[in-house]
Amino acid sequence: METDCLFCRIVAGEIPATIVRETERTLAFRDIYPKAPTHVLVIPKEHYGDVAVLAESDPGLAGEVLATAGAVAEAEGLLGDGFRLMFNTGVNGGQEVFHVHAHVLGGAPLGPMIAR
Template identity: 75%
Template structure:
């Protein structure tokens, strides 16, 4: 656990979150500033700063994050109409918390994400 990490503190129960899915290795909870009707963050319970670091350190947990995201999409009723799964890696990609996290977004048509 990184004691300065917001998501590590959520995993530890020090900061409240609305948990929607949990496994031995992952935690999924609602984003406090949702960008879609459904906006859930899926994180590994162990601290990894970004998806590249996680994939190199523990590919099995990286797969667990994807499986948890799919489970969240199913539970939230997003599989039929679709959902967006976003993992930002680093500052230029828009990663704001240095603990890898996947955004599961859906519940309405989602517009384009990248513009120039």
């Protein structure tokens, strides 16, 4: 565990979160500052800084993160109208917490991919 990592502390139970799905190696919880009616974060329990590092280091776990995200979308009723799955990577990509996480967003039209 990275002791200064917010998401590692959530995995350790030190910081509360509203858990919506958990597997042996992944955790999904509601974003505390949602950007859509449904906004769930999906993380690996093990610390990886971003999705590129995760994909290179443990492709199987990367697949598990995607599978958990798909299960969350289904459980949240997002499959019919669609949803967005997004990984922000690095400062220019808008990453704020440097523990890889997927955003599952839906429940309303989300607009363009990038607003200028």
